[in-house]
Amino acid sequence: MTGTTPTLPVFSLAGRTAIVTGGAQGIGEAIVAALRDSGARVFICDINPDVGKATAERLGVDFIAADVTDSAAVEAAFDHVVATAGRIDIAVNNAGIVHNHPSESLTDHDWRKVLAVNLDGVFHCCRAAGSRMLAQGGGSIVNTGSMSGHISNFPQPQAAYNAAKAGVIHLTKSLAGEWAGRGVRVNSVSPGYVGTELTQRGMDNEEWRRAWLAGTPMKRVATPAEIAPAVVFLASDAASFCTGTDLVVDGGYTIW
Ligand SMILES: NC(=O)c1ccc[n+]([C@@H]2O[C@H](COP(=O)([O-])OP(=O)(O)OC[C@H]3O[C@@H](n4cnc5c(N)ncnc54)[C@H](O)[C@@H]3O)[C@@H](O)[C@H]2O)c1
Secondary structure: OOOOOOOOHHOOOOOEEEEEEEEOHHHHHHHHHHHOOOOOOOEEOOHHHHHHHHHHHHOOEEEEEOOOOOHHHHHHHHHHHHHOOOOEEEEEEEOOOOOOHHHHHHOOOHHHHHHHHHHHHHHHHHHHHHHHHHHHHOEEEEOOOOOHOOOOOOOOHHHHHHHEEEHEEEEEEEEEEEEHHOOOEEEEEEEEEEEHHHHHHHOOHHHHHHHHHHHOOOOOHHHHHHHHHHHHHHHHHHOOOOOEEEEEEEEHHHHH
16 A cells, blocks of 8 residues: 555544643643644643743644633633634643652642642633533543553652542543533543653653663653544544543553
8 A cells, every 4th residue: 555544534623623731842732733733723721821832833723821720710711712713622631740759748738739730720621621512512521641540650759649640530530420421521541651841850860760661561751742642532533432531551551
């Protein structure tokens, strides 16, 4: 066979409108590019306007500044998408942070900060997306979980992150159950280690890097572009019978 393989129509996102939180860089940026390449009109929503605007300009998409911990700002961001594009079909709730600190001396502030972004923020975005999608008769929500929602990472301490990601996976199932009969699907993608700013500190640490690669059967970290197609799948009609599922993309980390 010669030539390129055309995209199966069921994977096409033509005519769909999408929002990606944490879309300024890293995994979110790759998701923005993949959704755009699949035909969607995409809005990046990020707390960092400098990087976010530059990425949006480079990718030819729109940018909205919002902190996902601020539910009023999240509502305003979704209002902006609907006012501009007329509807919201896909919400990728991907913004996240990590904090590595031993739990015996983790402060209330640091615990709360991680939970506020990684769990409260995902709920704020799911609620904003779900209410609008239910009103318009359908939509697809994809949350970024993590293999850390299934296993506890080694050797770095990150209990708040792991607990928040387990929460994201179960929140996803809970919302999927509430909305399954009304046209709104809710799924998550759980990456293993991916080369981004979030993991740079760990990759620069010889002990952590060795442990991470030793624990990954494929013996490497992923590129952000290797995570994005899983999101396109769940966002698209190709996943029309998937709801409440968590798609693990981890190079095999969780099989051992
Ligand atoms: N990199 C990995 O190995 C890995 C593995 C599993 C899961 N994840 C998850 O993938 C997601 C993206 O991570 P990444 O590796 O691309 O990280 P990253 O640090 O490169 O990007 C995170 C983005 O989120 C934005 N952001 C942070 N706090 C925000 C807030 N309060 N409101 C709005 N935007 C905010 C940042 O500005 C940034 O653009 C996160 O949820 C992370 O937990 C990452």
